[in-house]
Amino acid sequence: MSLPHLISRISKCTKLFILSFLMLINFSITKAQGGKTQILDEAFKSAKERYFSFSFESRDQLNQLSKIISIDKVEKDKVYAYASRADFDNFFNTHLDYELLDHPNTFFHAEMFDSKLKKTYAWDQYLMYEDYVDMMYQFANDYPAICQVFSIGQTVEGRELLVAKISDNIDVSEAEPQFFYSGQIHGDELVTSILMLRLIDYLTTNYGTDEQVNKLVNSIEIWINPLANPDGLYAGGNTTVNYATRFNANSIDLNRNFPDPEDGEHPDGKSWQTETQHFMNLAEAQHFVMSANTHAGAEVVNYPWDTWTVRHADDNWWQFVSHEYADTAQFYSPIGYMDGFNDGITNGIDWYPINGGRQDYMNYFHHCREFTLEQSTEKHISESQLPDYWDYNRQALLNYLEQVTYGFNGRITDLETGDPIQAKIEIDGHDFDESFVLSNQDGYYYRPIKAGLYTLNFSADEYESVSKTNQQIADYDSKTINVQLQKLNTGIEENTISKIQITNPVHNHTLHIISSLNIKQIKIYSILGQLIYSSQYNTKELQIDIQNFRPGIYITKLEFSNGEHIQQRFINP
Numbered sequence: 379m380s381l382p383h384l385i386s387r388i389s390k391c392t393k394l395f396i397l398s399f400l401m402l403i404n405f406s407i408t409k410a411q412g413g414k415t416q417i418l419d420e421a422f423k424s425a426k427e428r429y430f431s432f433s434f435e436s437r438d439q440l441n442q443l444s445k446i447i448s449i450d451k452v453e454k455d456k457v458y459a460y461a462s463r464a465d466f467d468n469f470f471n472t473h474l475d476y477e478l479l480d481h482p483n484t485f486f487h488a489e490m491f492d493s494k495l496k497k498t499y500a501w502d503q504y505l506m507y508e509d510y511v512d513m514m515y516q517f518a519n520d521y522p523a524i525c526q527v528f529s530i531g532q533t534v535e536g537r538e539l540l541v542a543k544i545s546d547n548i549d550v551s552e553a554e555p556q557f558f559y560s561g562q563i564h565g566d567e568l569v570t571s572i573l574m575l576r577l578i579d580y581l582t583t584n585y586g587t588d589e590q591v592n593k594l595v596n597s598i599e600i601w602i603n604p605l606a607n608p609d610g611l612y613a614g615g616n617t618t619v620n621y622a623t624r625f626n627a628n629s630i631d632l633n634r635n636f637p638d639p640e641d642g643e644h645p646d647g648k649s650w651q652t653e654t655q656h657f658m659n660l661a662e663a664q665h666f667v668m669s670a671n672t673h674a675g676a677e678v679v680n681y682p683w684d685t686w687t688v689r690h691a692d693d694n695w696w697q698f699v700s701h702e703y704a705d706t707a708q709f710y711s712p713i714g715y716m717d718g719f720n721d722g723i724t725n726g727i728d729w730y731p732i733n734g735g736r737q738d739y740m741n742y743f744h745h746c747r748e749f750t751l752e753q754s755t756e757k758h759i760s761e762s763q764l765p766d767y768w769d770y771n772r773q774a775l776l777n778y779l780e781q782v783t784y785g786f787n788g789r790i791t792d793l794e795t796g797d798p799i800q801a802k803i804e805i806d807g808h809d810f811d812e813s814f815v816l817s818n819q820d821g822y823y824y825r826p827i828k829a830g831l832y833t834l835n836f837s838a839d840e841y842e843s844v845s846k847t848n849q850q851i852a853d854y855d856s857k858t859i860n861v862q863l864q865k866l867n868t869g870i871e872e873n874t875i876s877k878i879q880i881t882n883p884v885h886n887h888t889l890h891i892i893s894s895l896n897i898k899q900i901k902i903y904s905i906l907g908q909l910i911y912s913s914q915y916n917t918k919e920l921q922i923d924i925q926n927f928r929p930g931i932y933i934t935k936l937e938f939s940n941g942e943h944i945q946q947r948f949i950n951p
């Protein structure tokens with residue numbers, strides 16, 4: 379780096395500091411390390427994360443850099459990124475020329491809605507934390523027949539990660555695909571949580587009167603988590619969003635903290651944050667068919683993959699649903715909204731590489747279909763503009779949700795007993811990179827796919843595989859293919875294998891378990907492995923009062939009369 383650059387970059391430093399720095403780098407390499415410390419001290423003296431830009435030389439370099447800093451966006455050859463002090467320390471060693479920028483929250487001042495003034499909320503103000511929590515639980519109070527609200531766990535600072543589950547017959551696990559929307563994993567991308575709250579409001583208030591809403595609520599189990607990083611949003615305290623940060627309370631980017639198909643379990647070199655673990659547990663415990671993670675900082679639909687350049691097996695479907703989103707948003711907005719890139723859409727890594735993002739994690743490890751939605755160029759839009767962004771995105775959000783009802787679906791059962799089978803459904807000559815889907819614990823599967831003629835292969839351990847050839851499907855169409863699989867002769871008697879049913883999420887603070895074999899012992903652990911409950915039984919049906927358990931995800935381990943063990947997760951709302 380050149381000295382003039384260096385000096386302009388550290389313009390806030392005192393002359394004395396610059397002088398001493400020049401002396402240091404002139405006279406000793408060891409002392410230049412001290413210079414680095416001083417630059418870091420200066421850059422991070424009043425901020426836990428910094429925003430900066432630099433020019434990159436090659437895509438390879440960008441890929442390496444994306445493992446040590448959090449890239450926000452790339453415009454031409456200019457990269458905008460965030461770093462904690464530890465990240466920046468690593469970046470510093472690359473000797474790349476950079477420019478420190480004002481954090482996007484620097485000049486932002488939002489007027490907060492104050493429920494204590496007894497005004498009615500009109501979606502044109504930002505919410506304090508307590509009001510956000512109250513609003514979420516109020517949805518469930520107002521619409522108990524179609525909405526449940528619960529916490530999937532707490533953040534580093536103890537705030538709740540709340541989810542609204544919306545569906546008809548809310549108490550029953552029906553033959554419906556599960557869909558997951560989640561917002562604001564980056565705490566300073568302000569519009570996203572408000573749009574998700576409005577979506578919950580729209581679905582609950584319009585159920586019974588709006589045709590599309592009826593269809594969505596009746597045929598999908600919709601899960602919405604408006605705020606995935608509350609510690610980031612409320613970094614300045616629970617009563618303001620003015621000092622929101624991208625990172626969580628440990629200065630870690632949660633959307634770089636997931637296991638990555640290419641870069642392993644810890645692509646960012648950091649342990650899984652408690653928030654990351656809660657979302658991983660949720661993905662483990664549920665069976666999401668489609669999902670989206672919403673962001674701000676650009677206006678574009680970003681579809682898989684982010685980590686490698688090989689296209690997704692369903693690349694044509696991804697382009698189709700991404701264009702549908704962008705086209706719909708363009709239709710409901712002024713010229714210029716979501717029309718950059720390829721008419722509003724981009725392949726992830728074509729834009730810039732992300733390692734450890736939730737999108738690739740959900741797609742690769744959970745056979746889900748998740749894309750990344752960038753909903754506003756400005757991360758900090760003024761509160762009065764919030765209703766506009768809802769108007770731009772409302773119909774597009776509904777249409778993407780509706781896509782989960784299309785494609786192949788059906789139920790896979792045992793030919794002799796009729797019991798559901800957790801099987802693998804693979805499209806012949808089409809699926810690769812884990813793009814196949816699995817049937818859920820009730821045997822139901824859902825396979826969104828672009829119009830075409832396909833052969834479906836159904837397989838499961840200890841069963842004879844089945845193929846269904848020449849299956850034609852159109853866009854905006856669904857086709858049910860139920861399959862019965864015949865057991866291979868393995869010598870295992872059906873009645874020696876235990877089967878259990880757990881009501882999940884738990885109702886009325888009572889864990890209800892029905893088993894095909896006598897349960898001898900049950901142990902319940904927190905997700906961090908603490909034993910919370912243990913008892914001996916000799917029964918096929920159990921009801922355990924868990925009134926005193928904190929909201930969150932738990933692991934139950936059961937031992938049966940035949941010595942067999944089963945482990946299952948459940949959510950205590």
Ligand SMILES: [Zn+2]
Nearest residue numbers: 564567673674
């Ligand atoms: Zn983001």
